[in-house]
Amino acid sequence: MSLSQAFFAIVVRDLLLAFRRRAEAANPLLFFVLAVTLFPLAVGAQPHLLQAIAPGVIWVAALLAALLSLESLFRSDFEDGSLEQLLLCPHALPVLILGKISAHWLVTGAPLLVVAPLLALFLGLPQQAMATLWLSLLLGTPLLSLIGAIGVALTVGLRRGGMILSLLVLPLYVPVLIFASSAVDRAAGGLPAAAQLDVLAAMLFFGVVLAPLPAAAALRMSVN
Amino acid sequence: MAFFPASWTRFFHQTASPPYFYALASKLSPWLGGICLALLAAGLYGGLYLAPPDYQQGDSYRIIYVHVPAAWMSLFVYVLMAVMGGIALIWRMKLAEVMLISSAPIGAGFTFIALVTGSLWGKPMWGAWWVWDARLTSELILLFLYLGVISLYGAIEDKRNAARAVSILALVGVVNIPIIHYSVEWWNTLHQGPTVTKLDKPSIHISMLTPLLLMALAFKFYYALAVLQNAKLELLRRESGAQWVKNLLGAKT
Numbered sequence: 001m002s003l004s005q006a007f008f009a010i011v012v013r014d015l016l017l018a019f020r021r022r023a024e025a026a027n028p029l030l031f032f033v034l035a036v037t038l039f040p041l042a043v044g045a046q047p048h049l050l051q052a053i054a055p056g057v058i059w060v061a062a063l064l065a066a067l068l069s070l071e072s073l074f075r076s077d078f079e080d081g082s083l084e085q086l087l088l089c090p091h092a093l094p095v096l097i098l099g100k101i102s103a104h105w106l107v108t109g110a111p112l113l114v115v116a117p118l119l120a121l122f123l124g125l126p127q128q129a130m131a132t133l134w135l136s137l138l139l140g141t142p143l144l145s146l147i148g149a150i151g152v153a154l155t156v157g158l159r160r161g162g163m164i165l166s167l168l169v170l171p172l173y174v175p176v177l178i179f180a181s182s183a184v185d186r187a188a189g190g191l192p193a194a195a196q197l198d199v200l201a202a203m204l205f206f207g208v209v210l211a212p213l214p215a216a217a218a219l220r221m222s223v224n
Numbered sequence: 225m226a227f228f229p230a231s232w233t234r235f236f237h238q239t240a241s242p243p244y245f246y247a248l249a250s251k252l253s254p255w256l257g258g259i260c261l262a263l264l265a266a267g268l269y270g271g272l273y274l275a276p277p278d279y280q281q282g283d284s285y286r287i288i289y290v291h292v293p294a295a296w297m298s299l300f301v302y303v304l305m306a307v308m309g310g311i312a313l314i315w316r317m318k319l320a321e322v323m324l325i326s327s328a329p330i331g332a333g334f335t336f337i338a339l340v341t342g343s344l345w346g347k348p349m350w351g352a353w354w355v356w357d358a359r360l361t362s363e364l365i366l367l368f369l370y371l372g373v374i375s376l377y378g379a380i381e382d383k384r385n386a387a388r389a390v391s392i393l394a395l396v397g398v399v400n401i402p403i404i405h406y407s408v409e410w411w412n413t414l415h416q417g418p419t420v421t422k423l424d425k426p427s428i429h430i431s432m433l434t435p436l437l438l439m440a441l442a443f444k445f446y447y448a449l450a451v452l453q454n455a456k457l458e459l460l461r462r463e464s465g466a467q468w469v470k471n472l473l474g475a476k477t
Contacts, residue, residue: 154393160379161379164376168393171365172404178407178411214392217392221389221392
């Protein structure tokens with residue numbers, strides 16, 4: 001089996017597993033919608049206020065939804081032993097992990113792209129910012145899965161890794177949050193946001209290349 | 225190892241052996257402590273007494289003599305931790321792991337001091353205890369990175385494994401620190417621009433600069449002293465079954 005076949009085999013396997021557990025896979029999406037719904041209830045429903053905080057609210061909710069779903073990236077594989085099989089594979093581990101991350105993003109990150117414009121509409125985000133919001137999520141959410149994979153790989157062997165996971169991962173999410181929400185903010189104000197999106201794209205490419213390496217090293221440590 | 229002459233590698237391996245390092249650290253500690261105290265006294269005298277008051281900020285600028293060295297050290301210690309992490313991962317050197325984990329609480333302490341003094345300084349200057357200024361914010365995130373390292377090390381039972389995990393985390397963190405720093409800087413800034421790092425012509429008078437550099441050196445020596453003490457304890461804890469620890473403890477009781 002070649003490396004690319006192994007990569008796609010892992011993607012297909014993880015997607016199939018997620019499909020078999022559909023209810024579980026829908027959780028991050030529900031969380032995303034619920035978290036955004038809480039904000040108008042908490043800060044009041046004045047349209048101009050909601051419009052001003054919409055980019056931040058949507059991005060913080062997306063970030064927390066990604067954080068919530070991270071555990072599922074390696075947890076069940078770690079518990080049933082298939083993670084050890086993955087480590088014993090003759091193929092380059094970082095590429096296989098990239099496969100797992102891609103499948104994870106398709107299950108937990110991609111659905112956010114579908115609902116986000118709807119939520120943005122509820123919050124009164126101006127029309128001209130929709131495309132930017134969508135692009136920022138398209139570039140940003142895979143990055144959340146990539147960075148998060150390092151954190152999960154470090155904590156998967158721990159019984160109560162959840163709190164530590166958020167402490168490890170959230171500081172690293174800060175640049176994504178800053179560039180993504182400011183891109184949407186600028187677009188909402190009618191300003192060009194290409195620079196922010198370019199930076200996000202650059203970070204994404206770096207992430208795809210670099211993030212699987214420490215994740216692989218950390219997984220070897222965790223399974224050891 | 226072909227990069228280095230043989231005598232260097234011998235020195236390296238000798239220093240890295242726990243009993244030798246323990247003895248060396250014990251021998252160095254009084255010297256480090258003495259130099260640290262002398263520099264601290266000179267720096268404080270120069271900074272709090274000799275240096276003139278600032279033409280704009282009056283005497284309240286004098287907190288710079290604690291704030292800036294602590295902020296420098298907070299970054300310096302993290303970078304050093306990442307270097308130790310790299311050494312620990314590549315050469316599996318036990319001492320590098322010990323130094324890495326011994327540095328973390330000290331670095332977190334420096335970061336905390338920088339945050340508290342920054343907030344104290346901010347009250348008279350900006351009129352608020354806390355502002356979402358770029359450098360304060362990235363310092364806060366740095367504190368979270370330190371706390372992440374400390375709690376991850378504490379959470380993993382097997383300490384050799386924990387040290388590897390922490391090494392990876394420190395390396396990931398050090399790649400991210402500049403990204404975080406510049407993204408936050410670009411996001412918002414209120415902090416006064418750097419006054420010392422403009423190497424060609426610092427915008428700070430020499431009578432104010434000298435005590436600042438003395439204090440920075442004093443902080444460095446303090447860190448060296450503190451990290452050696454921490455490392456000694458960590459070594460004793462890890463090697464409690466080894467013969468040299470038994471000999472040492474036997475000799476003392």
